[in-house]
Amino acid sequence: MSRIAPQELERFVERLFLDTDVSPEVASVVSRVLVEGDLLGHHTHGVKLAQGYLRDLRSGNAKGRTSSLQIVRQSPAAVLYDAGYLLGPYCVEQALDFTAQAARTFGIGVASIRRSHHIACLAAYLQRYTEKNLIPLVLTSDPAVASVAPHGGLDPVYTPNPLGIGIPTGDKPVLIDVSMSTITNGLVNKTHQAGGQLEHAALIGPDGQPTRDTAAFFATPPGAILPLGSLEFGHKGFALGTLVEALTAGLSGFGRKDGVKQWGAAVTVLTFDPAFFGGVDELKAEMDHFVEACLASRPRQPQHPVRMPGHVGIARRAQAFEQGLALPDDVLQTLRTAAQEAGCDYPF
């Protein structure tokens, strides 16, 4: 496995987008966010996505010009965008920048985006804001995809509906990026290509039994991903998935009811400014106390101490800047093909 300097990878990915007629501002944000996904270890949601984004740009299913992002309605603390399928990372960062500024004035800002293109790795957005002592929160669903079953049901109805939140502490921030289902679509696809046996029984087959076999997901009629909580406590994961569905597709006013077929996202982001509430120092002291108590909890398995969300990713990121980024073979293969398809040289 070869190691690539993160800056070189970012320049290469940026070049692919620039050569596909994407605005410089958009190409810059999208390449940075994709590489950030890999830096944090989310290889299913990093530069591997570039190929699909570029294909959608060429077919017209994704847009690359900043002018696609339109403000539908705006108050000093809230905004609704229609993104017209502009590449998602640019839309999300514009939305977070708006909410960060609103939060400085009002304590809170919120932005909802309809018809965004895919928004990649949620964790990749967060540190830019935690470094400014803000708490950014990102929620998303994809109205064109149905892969998760409601609790008690067999048929896939909605998406893993993840959320990401960044929490400043006195030391490393806590970076949360979790779906409201047992696993993501990306993991199902990746596992299916690599033999088809998941680590846990995260799917429900058409026969109503939980299964590790991804073949069940692709059967006719199809299986589905179980909500977080699985059979025993899946009513909670289903409720949380419904929360994300309502605050994204529901709030933005565009979703499954509109019969959308193309890859995209309904997104809502919020930013809280702790300075406006109990104070930045108090937040950090409280979270430091919490992190310390969690890390001090006796481990269930001595070789696996408790870890805070995002801390493994932050360590990986630092290592990649020192030693270069090691990308899995499937990611490198996809990049090579994406370069060919875009008519660009492949440098790695």
Add this chain to the structure above:
Amino acid sequence: MSRIAPQELERFVERLFLDTDVSPEVASVVSRVLVEGDLLGHHTHGVKLAQGYLRDLRSGNAKGRTSSLQIVRQSPAAVLYDAGYLLGPYCVEQALDFTAQAARTFGIGVASIRRSHHIACLAAYLQRYTEKNLIPLVLTSDPAVASVAPHGGLDPVYTPNPLGIGIPTGDKPVLIDVSMSTITNGLVNKTHQAGGQLEHAALIGPDGQPTRDTAAFFATPPGAILPLGSLEFGHKGFALGTLVEALTAGLSGFGRKDGVKQWGAAVTVLTFDPAFFGGVDELKAEMDHFVEACLASRPRQPQHPVRMPGHVGIARRAQAFEQGLALPDDVLQTLRTAAQEAGCDYPF
């Protein structure tokens, strides 16, 4: 099991609080919210709590006068309260009323409350706002209690950290009230008193094994409640519990770091006005479409069709208004004792 008219139960509970020197405004809200918990079927978080609230009022650990609720900081869209351990339902409803009004102007409102007393059943707050076509969201943690272990750990560090959200639809609202742990403290206590065998292995024992036996929770050293997702996917429930911890104790600036020992709550509430975003009609159409698709999902067990969060509670509530409310024996026994302790007649 005798059946009680909800209005009579509310008047009786209100009388207990009035006779314990609670302000009429506070007694009115607290009794209404407690009865609402029972109406929706949450008997561990309904009028059964009155006894503990009344005892804390008499000892001075809870306050009953509206003047306890102080505004620390306020913008047109956000407010931080210090509640000085005023009874929680009054604080939460004041906070939600503020955020509902802010949402009408800005699309969003947020309120954080430190040093609230306990806030009872989250689902009980929601319909008041969904009926006005708003989306209310309530998050809470109790800094004085540690019952849930971080993922991978054995020692209890934090609380179930629930959230509640109400979502308007064209028909019945969706009412979500779920903890970020497998089960609640209330269910552990109730089950322990009733024999000690949980339906699922929701606890982790001091030996590191999941268990249904509540004795493990009360052992020395103690066991703990597992995060939502259990051993396989508990990193997600732990992340979501951390989110709630940060947005409640962290944001309000008062929590575990302050060494608090008395029963209480850190609370944050938000309200979204969908009219400001994609529109009320679009939200309702989107959620109706989603609910219909969920209910149409083939059931895993034919006798258990898919149910939306809150819909069983709403049906129970309607039935209670027609036929009277049937309270479990343990609730009635607690009410009888509470009346004795408050020097009031017990009418049921």
